[in-house]
Amino acid sequence: MRTIFNCFDTYYKSPFGAVERLTPITFRLNIPHYVNAVESSIIMFRPGYKEKVKMLENKGVQEENGEKFTLFEGVYTPEHTGLHHYYFAVTDNGGRKYLKRVGASEARPNEGELFQLTVYDEGMTTPDWIKGGIMYQIFPDRFAKSVSAADDIMTPVDRQMHANWNDIPSWQPNEKGMITNSDYYGGNLRGIEEKLPYLKSLGVTCIYLNPIFEAHENHRYNTANYERIDILLGKEEDFRHLCKAADEIGIKIILDGVFSHTGADSIYFNKFGRYGENTGAFRDPESPYRSWYSFINYPHEYESWWGITTLPNVNENNPEYTNYICGEGGILQRWIDAGAAGWRLDVADELPDEFLDNLRIAVKAKGEDKIIYGEVWEDASNKESYGVRRRYLIGGQLDSVMNYPFKECILNYAKYGDYRQLVDGVMTIIEHYPKPSVDVLMNFLSTHDTERAITRLAGQEVGWNDRKWQSENSLSPQEYAYGVALMKCAMVLQFFLPGVPCIYYADEAGQEGYKDPFNRRTYPWGNEDGSLVSFVAELGRLRRSSEVFAKGTMRFISADEQSCVFRREDSEKGIAAVIYLNRSPKAKKFSLQDTVGDCLSFEVMRHGHRDKGQIQLSPFDYEIVFLKL
Secondary structure (H helix, E strand, O other): OOOOOEOOOOOOEEOOOOEEOOOOEEEEEEEEHHHOOOEEEEEEEOOOOOOEEEEEEEEEEEEEOOEEEEEEEEEEOOOOOEEEEEEEEEEEOOEEEEEEEEOOOEEEOOOOEOEEEEEEOOOOOOOHHHOOOOEEEEOHHHHOOOHHHHOOOOOOOOOEEOOOOOOOOOOOOOOOOOOOOOEEOOOOHHHHHHOHHHHHHOOOOEEEEOOOEEEOOOOOOOEEEEEEEOOOOOOHHHHHHHHHHHHHOOOEEEEEEOOOEOOOOOOOOOOOOOOOOOOOOOOOOOOOOHHHOOEEEOOOEEOEHHHOOOOEEOOOOOHHHHHHHHOOOOHHHHHHHOOOOEEEEOOHHHOOHHHHHHHHHHHHOOOOOOEEEEOOOOOOOOOEEOOEEOOOOOOOOOOEEEOHHHHHHHHHHHHHOOHHHHHHHHHHHHHHOOHHHHOOOEEOOOOOOOOOHHHHHHOOOOOOOOHHHHHHOOOOHHHHHHHHHHHHHHHHHHHHOOOEEEEEOOHHHOOOOOOOOHHHOOOOOOOOOHHHHHHHHHHHHHHHOOOHHHHOEEEEEEEOOOEEEEEEEEOOOOEEEEEEEEOOOOOEEEEHHHHHOOOOEEEEOOOOOOHHHEEEEOOOEEEEEEEEO
């Protein structure tokens, strides 16, 4: 039976997804013949503005496979950028009915949601160098330690250095009941540089570094000085040398920018007097930094990030602060000049639009190839924060975002076989985001803020269990083996769906762990899971072997609880790839004729051509077929 309307299908809405401003969009409705529809219209509006009604032309009765329907068709051309919503009205002999979104993509004559249309700036682009590449996220203290560099460093007295690289991170409160995050392992920039050949073997083309600037907790999200590398990581010359060495082998480095707050223990705030008795906003009412902060009752009451008094909020639009970060020669440009290829912005939803506008100007002044990612946990196209509808992805702000929606879809499919969430969730994000942003999405399975993927997939649910429980629970050998099988399935999706796979350091080595700080354990050098490392290297090789993964479109061919098949296609280059995934514990066969379709030639990449035109996969296995169109 013909669907009335499906926003994922280009028969009904063409072009698919978000569009540039002034792009004509063709809409089609198939109304069942028995409804006796006489007219139809699309109602389009932008939040805060009046609705616009566009009548659809009655193209007459059509027939397909013995089924009759009335086809309505029309073209709408959006004149404004931003978020739009739409629905349909159909008039028949019995009156008017409204068709809204039911489920992920279809219109039905029920009370549902409105369809979304994202309209972005004409000519919007994102950096090409990262498309088709592979990202690797590093928590600097925990990845790799160069002994030669560490020998030159005196550990500050208020930091405790683990003697054993493989220790569990400290998690218990001190005698005052405080979590100090003062334990370190000594990972440093030279250590990362020494491991560049390893990262290259995985196919990595970009390293995303968690904060590296001077700070007095191991996560370094409480910045103490934006102008200095933290003492345990090295010096500015080490960062410059790392960027240069990485660039020579085709790897670029992006930095973590924490601009919504600073540390209370910082040169700017100086609550604890580390930087002198009469300096900083807390200790000197005449400090040049005082206007950066919002004091309620000076100096002891002030606005802080989520009420954490060690993280005082800054007024991002304060002219002095904006200029310090975004001005010519400011922090953003200074570290790009030192070798950074762009920035990931911490808590982007807490950065006001005006600041993001200025930030983009500063970054892109150093080259359009410099990239800007934002930390956004929800659908960034319709995100509201603090009562403001955000405009991250319509041009003029972010290039793209951390893709938490994909993470949830992938992990829930790998673990539970939730294929509806996989298909609907993936396609919804691809539909809502501009294509240039989709091509560079940061696709991860774990981060420093979430459980390790293998623990999420095979371990006990963390629920409300406290840190003590988390410290005592790890995967049994049986759970680990099952987790590796599911992890491989999840990584296939991570590597071949639209966007850029971002490997959280040591995920590929089989590292496990619940929430912070257990998800921040060290890379297990010498004890890594070699088979999993090899598997990831193979995924990297296959991804880098075809340009289709750089900008190719996406559609699901089939999906159920046991398996899924999807297609990436670049019609301009005349290439495509079909990815087959078997997430079940049983062997699975796929028909090449049903999944490949018409093409000039194809190449089965991993297991070779199978008898009788079939792809046969073992449990928890995958295959890729590359096509020439």
